[in-house]
Amino acid sequence: MNMNNPSSGNWSKHKAYYWYNRATGETSWAEPDGYNCRDNLCSQDSSNKWDKRWDKMDTDTGVDSTKAVHHIVLIRHGQYCEGNDDDVDRLLTDKGISQSLATGQRLRDLIEAGKIPRVEKFRYSTMVRASQTADLVLSKLQPMNEPGRVQPCSMIREGACIVPEPNISKEQWDVTETDFHRDGLRIEAAFRNYIHRAPADAKSSFTTVLVCHGNVIRYLVTRALQQDPAGWLRLSVANGSMTLISVYPTGKVSLTNLGDVGHFQSDLITYN
Numbered sequence: 001m002n003m004n005n006p007s008s009g010n011w012s013k014h015k016a017y018y019w020y021n022r023a024t025g026e027t028s029w030a031e032p033d034g035y036n037c038r039d040n041l042c043s044q045d046s047s048n049k050w051d052k053r054w055d056k057m058d059t060d061t062g063v064d065s066t067k068a069v070h071h072i073v074l075i076r077h078g079q080y081c082e083g084n085d086d087d088v089d090r091l092l093t094d095k096g097i098s099q100s101l102a103t104g105q106r107l108r109d110l111i112e113a114g115k116i117p118r119v120e121k122f123r124y125s126t127m128v129r130a131s132q133t134a135d136l137v138l139s140k141l142q143p144m145n146e147p148g149r150v151q152p153c154s155m156i157r158e159g160a161c162i163v164p165e166p167n168i169s170k171e172q173w174d175v176t177e178t179d180f181h182r183d184g185l186r187i188e189a190a191f192r193n194y195i196h197r198a199p200a201d202a203k204s205s206f207t208t209v210l211v212c213h214g215n216v217i218r219y220l221v222t223r224a225l226q227q228d229p230a231g232w233l234r235l236s237v238a239n240g241s242m243t244l245i246s247v248y249p250t251g252k253v254s255l256t257n258l259g260d261v262g263h264f265q266s267d268l269i270t271y272n
Contacts, residue, residue, distance in 0.1 A: 055196040068202035099240030104140030124211040155190040158213035159183025164233035
């Protein structure tokens with residue numbers, strides 16, 4: 001994969017206050033003036049009315065300036081070796097490799113059949129299991145050699161996105177308030193950067209692929225549907241599965257697939 005930043009240096013600033021180094025995965029926070037990212041990150045309207053301006057990319061005229069649809073494919077990493085505390089040791093199992101290759105072929109089939117449009121952005125978590133999965137998926141796709149088209153992203157690393165409701169015991173998941181405070185901001189930044197309608201000047205529909213993790217995917221789905229994100233743990237996505245979100249010019253959102261593993265033989269379906 002091309003780890004180089006097409007702009008000067010390796011550092012890239014995202015519009016939602018988060019910095020990361022594409023070469024090393026190192027992260028840094030820098031909040032824009034006048035914006036407090038800790039306030040109302042994902043506040044919900046109790047009336048359950050749809051917020052048409054949720055991504056702040058609507059037009060003042062009310063007339064859609066593009067007919068392009070932004071499709072987002074979320075791929076969970078393949079099965080990996082558990083029992084290791086260090087990320088570098090959490091490598092894909094043989095089954096995880098098979099899952100990743102099968103998902104790469106499925107993605108290629110969907111693109112070639114015209115079911116989803118051209119992949120404009122391919123981003124993958126900097127955690128080892130996700131980076132391995134991305135390599136295997138990419139091996140099944142047409143080359144993406146244009147600068148910046150394929151890049152690592154530390155915003156979509158696994159983490160404690162938000163305290164779930166209902167909560168689970170510390171024995172089941174040993175996380176702290178600090179974990180939620182730190183990781184939640186980062187994963188929310190990923191939502192604001194990657195889940196949105198197509199820009200007004202987009203000439204045609206396009207696809208963004210994110211190879212990441214179960215918690216991240218479930219959080220992004222609940223946020224995109226304007227559901228209470230605290231319900232993320234009620235969802236489940238299998239290893240190597242594909243989730244498809246489509247964002248239309250009006251700002252409406254459609255969840256076509258959630259954790260789809262229909263392209264797997266039954267013995268390849270796992271959840272760890």
